[in-house]
Amino acid sequence: MADHLLADVTTVHRQLATQTLTALDLANGAKTLLDEVASKKITGEEYRFSHTDPSDRAATVDGCTAIIPGAAPTIDPRDPALGALIGKRAAAVDALVAHHRDAAGRYMDYQRLTPAQVRELSNAINGMAEPVSRLAAAIGRR
Numbered sequence: 001m002a003d004h005l006l007a008d009v010t011t012v013h014r015q016l017a018t019q020t021l022t023a024l025d026l027a028n029g030a031k032t033l034l035d036e037v038a039s040k041k042i043t044g045e046e047y048r049f050s051h052t053d054p055s056d057r058a059a060t061v062d063g064c065t066a067i068i069p070g071a072a073p074t075i076d077p078r079d080p081a082l083g084a085l086i087g088k089r090a091a092a093v094d095a096l097v098a099h100h101r102d103a104a105g106r107y108m109d110y111q112r113l114t115p116a117q118v119r120e121l122s123n124a125i126n127g128m129a130e131p132v133s134r135l136a137a138a139i140g141r142r
Contacts, residue, residue, distance in 0.1 A: 023067075023070065023071050023074055023139045024136055024139050024140055026067045026070075026071070027067065027071065027132075027135035027136040027139050028136050030063070030064040030067055030132050030135065031129065031132050031133050031135070031136065033060045033063065033064060034060065034061075034064055034125060034128060034129040034132055035129060036060075037056070037057050037060045037061075037125055038122055038125045038126050038129060054097070054100055054107035054108070054110055055107050057097065057121070057125070058094075058097050058107070061090055061093045061094065061097070061125070061128065064086075064090065064128070064132055065086065065087060065090040067135075068083045068086055068087065071083070071135065071139060074138070074139050075135065075138040075139060078138045078139075079134065079138040082131055082134055082135070082138055085131045086128065086131045086132055086135075089124070089127050089128035089130075089131060090128055092124050092127065092128070093121070093124045093125055093128055096117075096120060096121050096124050097121070099117075100113065100117070100121075
């Protein structure tokens, strides 16, 4: 099984090396990922199988904000406040997620979140998704 997994990862790595992603691809991908978090991962839909939803949410937010520095030269002249707004909204999500960690830094069991905590996190992620949705337009604008 491990050999098969390694072979699959090696294949994916080789295929990725031949791909070229544009800033527009990354912006659209970030929005798609946030939409998935807001509609699926936030509900705990996948948790019963993987038990990874809390860390997946955090990784998605990190990934979405990681594209900002590379896109900044393109988006800043077109929408100067956008990068900062995304950063601010991501920080709000990060602050909420930090409350869902234990003293050792591990994410708490998803089932321990109250409906109010899930709603608050969902609202914060949707709040971040709004400016992220403007990234593609800012990048594509000439």
